[in-house]
Amino acid sequence: MPDHTRPPDKRATIYDVAAEADVSPSTVSRAFSRPSRVNSETAERIRRVAERLGYRTNPLARALTTSRTHMIALVIADITNPVYAEIVRGAQATAMNDEYTTLLIDAQESDRLERTAIERTMPTVDGIVLASSRISDSAIRMFAKQRPVVVLNRAIADVPCVVTDNPRGVRRAAEHLGELGHDHITYVAGPQASWPNGIRWRSLLEAGMELEIKVRQIGPFSPTIEGGERAAEELRSRPATAVLAFNDQMAIGLIRGLTRMGVDVPGDVSIVGFDNILAADIVTPGLTTVAAPLYAEGSAATRHLLSMIEGAPGHTGRPMVLPVRLVVRHSTAVRNLRPGRARPPGVRQRPTTTPAVHLS
Amino acid sequence: MPDHTRPPDKRATIYDVAAEADVSPSTVSRAFSRPSRVNSETAERIRRVAERLGYRTNPLARALTTSRTHMIALVIADITNPVYAEIVRGAQATAMNDEYTTLLIDAQESDRLERTAIERTMPTVDGIVLASSRISDSAIRMFAKQRPVVVLNRAIADVPCVVTDNPRGVRRAAEHLGELGHDHITYVAGPQASWPNGIRWRSLLEAGMELEIKVRQIGPFSPTIEGGERAAEELRSRPATAVLAFNDQMAIGLIRGLTRMGVDVPGDVSIVGFDNILAADIVTPGLTTVAAPLYAEGSAATRHLLSMIEGAPGHTGRPMVLPVRLVVRHSTAVRNLRPGRARPPGVRQRPTTTPAVHLS
DNA sequence: CTGAAAGCGCTAACAT
DNA sequence: ATGTTAGCGCTTTCAG
Numbered sequence: 001m002p003d004h005t006r007p008p009d010k011r012a013t014i015y016d017v018a019a020e021a022d023v024s025p026s027t028v029s030r031a032f033s034r035p036s037r038v039n040s041e042t043a044e045r046i047r048r049v050a051e052r053l054g055y056r057t058n059p060l061a062r063a064l065t066t067s068r069t070h071m072i073a074l075v076i077a078d079i080t081n082p083v084y085a086e087i088v089r090g091a092q093a094t095a096m097n098d099e100y101t102t103l104l105i106d107a108q109e110s111d112r113l114e115r116t117a118i119e120r121t122m123p124t125v126d127g128i129v130l131a132s133s134r135i136s137d138s139a140i141r142m143f144a145k146q147r148p149v150v151v152l153n154r155a156i157a158d159v160p161c162v163v164t165d166n167p168r169g170v171r172r173a174a175e176h177l178g179e180l181g182h183d184h185i186t187y188v189a190g191p192q193a194s195w196p197n198g199i200r201w202r203s204l205l206e207a208g209m210e211l212e213i214k215v216r217q218i219g220p221f222s223p224t225i226e227g228g229e230r231a232a233e234e235l236r237s238r239p240a241t242a243v244l245a246f247n248d249q250m251a252i253g254l255i256r257g258l259t260r261m262g263v264d265v266p267g268d269v270s271i272v273g274f275d276n277i278l279a280a281d282i283v284t285p286g287l288t289t290v291a292a293p294l295y296a297e298g299s300a301a302t303r304h305l306l307s308m309i310e311g312a313p314g315h316t317g318r319p320m321v322l323p324v325r326l327v328v329r330h331s332t333a334v335r336n337l338r339p340g341r342a343r344p345p346g347v348r349q350r351p352t353t354t355p356a357v358h359l360s
Numbered sequence: 361m362p363d364h365t366r367p368p369d370k371r372a373t374i375y376d377v378a379a380e381a382d383v384s385p386s387t388v389s390r391a392f393s394r395p396s397r398v399n400s401e402t403a404e405r406i407r408r409v410a411e412r413l414g415y416r417t418n419p420l421a422r423a424l425t426t427s428r429t430h431m432i433a434l435v436i437a438d439i440t441n442p443v444y445a446e447i448v449r450g451a452q453a454t455a456m457n458d459e460y461t462t463l464l465i466d467a468q469e470s471d472r473l474e475r476t477a478i479e480r481t482m483p484t485v486d487g488i489v490l491a492s493s494r495i496s497d498s499a500i501r502m503f504a505k506q507r508p509v510v511v512l513n514r515a516i517a518d519v520p521c522v523v524t525d526n527p528r529g530v531r532r533a534a535e536h537l538g539e540l541g542h543d544h545i546t547y548v549a550g551p552q553a554s555w556p557n558g559i560r561w562r563s564l565l566e567a568g569m570e571l572e573i574k575v576r577q578i579g580p581f582s583p584t585i586e587g588g589e590r591a592a593e594e595l596r597s598r599p600a601t602a603v604l605a606f607n608d609q610m611a612i613g614l615i616r617g618l619t620r621m622g623v624d625v626p627g628d629v630s631i632v633g634f635d636n637i638l639a640a641d642i643v644t645p646g647l648t649t650v651a652a653p654l655y656a657e658g659s660a661a662t663r664h665l666l667s668m669i670e671g672a673p674g675h676t677g678r679p680m681v682l683p684v685r686l687v688v689r690h691s692t693a694v695r696n697l698r699p700g701r702a703r704p705p706g707v708r709q710r711p712t713t714t715p716a717v718h719l720s
Numbered sequence: 721c722t723g724a725a726a727g728c729g730c731t732a733a734c735a736t
Numbered sequence: 737a738t739g740t741t742a743g744c745g746c747t748t749t750c751a752g
Contacts, residue, residue: 011483013744013745013746014745014746014747015745023722023723024722024723024724025723025745025746025747026722026723026724026725026746026747026748027721027722027723028746029745029746029747029748030721030722030747032746033747040721040722042721042722056483057745057746058483058744058745058746059483059484060420060423060424060429060483060484060744060745060746061424061728061744061745061746061747062745062746062747063420063728063746064420064421064424064728064729064730064744064745064746064747065727065728065745065746065747065748066728066746066747066748067728069420071484079445079448079449080442080445080446080449082440082442085439085440086440088439088466089439089440089466089468092466101463101480101481101484103461103463103464104463104464106448106449106452108449120461121461123371123416123418123419123420124419124420124431124461225638225642252642256642278585278639279638279639279642282585282612282616282639282642282643283642283643283644284643284644373728373729373730374729374730374731375729383738383739384738384739384740385729385730385731385739386730386731386732386738386739386740387737387738387739388730389729389730389731389732390731390737390738393731400737400738402737402738403737417729417730418728418729418730420728420729420730421728421729421730421731421744422729422730422731423730423744424728424729424730424731424744424745424746425729425730425731425732425743425744426730426731426732426744427744
C-alpha cells in the first residue's frame with residue numbers, strides 16, 4: 001500500500017551521476033545529449049555509472065531548456081470510429097521509431113472540444129497531426145503559426161496536408177454503379193464540417209456529369225450507424241436505387257435501416273461506403289466500399305511532421321495525396337428494374353460465399 | 361508558409377506580465393496558482409494584463425517545480441479493439457473535468473511494447489491507468505511504486521483495481537445456455553497474459569459445477585476476429601453445441617468461420633461473447649454477449665487515480681467491481697438434438713426482427 | 721574534450 | 737497581500 005501523499009520518490013539527477021563519476025554535470029549532460037555525438041571513454045563510463053544509479057534524464061527539465069518535448073499530438077475526430085485505429089497505429093509507429101511519444105486526443109466530433117484540447121496541449125508538444133479536424137481553416141492556420149502542424153484528410157492552403165484520392169475513389173464508385181445499370185446516385189452526406197464530405201459530394205457531381213449519371217444529396221447526418229439509419233428513414237420518402245454514403249458506418253446504418261424496412265440490399269438498392277473498416281466485411285451483405293490506406297496516412301503525416309520539427313521547411317504546396325481502391329463486396333448489384341418483383345433471370349444475385357474482389 | 365527552423369515563437373512569460381502590471385513575478389504566479397486562492401483586485405488586474413499579452417503559464421516550467429504535470433497516461437491493450445473506445449471516453453471525460461490531460465498509449469497486445477512505453481511516459485505523467493495490461497504483476501507493482509497506478513480489468517494485490525463482475529457474467533451466460541438445453545459449454549480462450557481470460561475460464565468451471573454443465577477449453581487464440589476464425593477451424597475436429605468466447609471479436613470470428621463451414625449458428629451451435637461491442641449488433645446473427653459498463657470503467661478508474669494523485673491513500677483492498685448484464689440476441693438457441701436434420705417443431709427458430717433483450 | 725557559470729519559466733519558502 | 741531569494745534538473749554559452 002504505497003503512500004502517494006508526498007511527491008513520488010526522488011530519482012537520481014545529473015548531479016548524483018556527476019558526483020559518482022567524478023566529472024562535472026555538463027559532462028554528464030553531454031554523455032546523454034541527443035544525438036549522442038560523444039563516444040569518449042569517459043562518456044561510456046558515465047553511462048555505466050548512470051545505469052547503476054538508475055538515472056534517467058528528466059524530460060521535463062530537458063524540455064525547459066531545449067523547448068523540445070519529443071512529444072507530438074495526434075488529434076482525431078472520434079475514437080469511436082474504427083477508421084482512426086489504423087491511422088493511430090501508423091502514426092504511433094513512425095513516431096516511436098524516432099523516439100517521439102504520441103499524445104492522442106479525441107475531439108468527439110466537437111469543434112469546441114477540439115479547440116480547447118489543442119490549446120491545452122499545444123505548449124507541451126513539438127508538433128501536431130490533425131486527423132479529420134472539425135475546426136475552421138483559420139483556426140488551424142493560427143495553430144500552425146505556433147507549432148508545426150500537418151493536416152490529414154483535409155486540404156488547407158499554407159499548411160502541409162495529406163489526403164486520400166477522394167475524386168478517384170468517388171469516380172470508381174460511380175463507374176461501378178454505372179456498370180451495374182444505375183443511372184441515378186444518391187449521396188448520403190456526413191458532417192458539414194468534414195472536409196472529405198464536401199469533396200466527395202463535389203467529386204460525385206463531377207463524375208455524374210462525365211458518366212451521365214444523375215446525382216442528388218440528402219443529409220447531413222451524423223457519421224455513425226445511427227446516422228445511417230436515420231438516412232434510411234429519409235430514403236423512404238425519396239427512394240433511390242443506388243446510394244453512396246459518406247462513410248462505412250453510415251452505409252452500415254443504411255443497410256440495417258433499409259433491411260428492417262423490408263427493402264432488399266442490394267436487390268432494391270445498392271450501397272457503397274467509404275473507408276473499408278473492419279465491420280464492412282462483417283455486415284450482411286458485405287459492404288462495397290472505397291478503401292483508403294489508413295496506416296500509410298498516419299505514418300505519412302507523422303513522418304512529415306517530424307521532418308518539420310527537425311527543421312524541414314514543410315511542404316505547403318499541393319497536398320500529398322494517397323491512392324485509394326474500390327473493394328467490391330455484396331452490397332451492390334445490377335439495378336432491379338421492376339422493384340418489388342422477382343429479379344429477371346440471368347441477372348446477378350447476391351452471392352454468399354464469393355470472396356471480396358479488390359479493384360484498382 | 362511558416363518557418364519552423366528555429367524554436368516556435370517566444371510567448372509572453374511571467375516576467376513580461378509582471379513588468380507590464382508593475383508587480384513582482386511571484387504575484388503574477390499567485391494570480392495563476394491553482395486552485396486560484398487569490399481574488400484580490402491586483403490579481404484581477406494581473407489576469408487582464410496577462411490576457412492582453414496572450415500569456416499562458418508554461419506547463420513544463422510549472423511541472424519542473426511542482427513535479428505535477430497534470431497529465432495522466434491511459435494504457436490500453438489494443439486500440440483496434442472497439443471495447444477501449446468507450447473506456448477511453450469515460451477516462452477522458454473525468455480527466456478533462458479535473459483539467460487533466462490524458463496521454464493515450466496503445467500497447468498493441470505486446471508485453472515489451474507496453475513496458476517501454478510506460479517507462480518512457482512515466483516521468484511525464486502524474487499517474488497511470490492500466491487498462492487490460494499484459495505485463496506481469498511484479499512489473500506493475502514496480503511502476504506503482506513510482507507513480508499512482510490504477511489497474512483496470514485485472515486484480516492485483518496492493519494496487520488499486522477496477523474490474524467487472526466476470527464471475528457473474530459467466531454465470532449468467534452459462535445459465536442462459538443451460539436453459540436452452542445445453543449440457544456442455546466450450547470456452548474459447550483469449551490471450552494467456554489476459555487476466556479476464558483466466559478468471560472467465562475459472563468462473564465457467566465453477567458455474568459448470570453448480571449448474572451441472574460440462575465445460576472444456578480450447579485455445580488460446582488471438583483475441584481478434586481472425587483468432588475466432590482459427591478457433592472455428594479447431595472446433596471442426598472437436599465439435600461443440602455451445603461456445604463461450606473470450607470476447608466479441610472472437611465470437612464474431614467464430615460465427616463467420618462456422619457459417620462458412622456450413623455450420624448453422626445458432627441452429628447447430630450457440631455462441632456467447634463478451635463486451636457487447638457495436639459489431640455484436642451488426643453481425644448476423646446478432647451476438648448474445650455479456651455487456652460491461654465500459655464508460656463507467658474508464659471513469660471510475662480515472663476518478664480513483666485522480667484522487668490518489670491529490671493525495672488520497674489508494675484503495676488497495678478488494679478491487680472495485682462493476683456490474684455486468686447479459687444481452688441476448690440471436691446467436692444462441694435451443695440445443696439442436698438431431699444435428700444436420702430439421703429442427704423439431706415448436707423449437708425456437710432464429711428470429712430476424714425481434715429487438716435485443718437486456719437481462720439482469 | 722571538459723569545466724564553470726548562467727539561465728529556461730515557474731514556484732516555494734521566507735520575509736516584509 | 738506582496739516582494740525577495742533560491743532553486744527544480746537540465747542545457748548551453750564560453751573558457752580552458
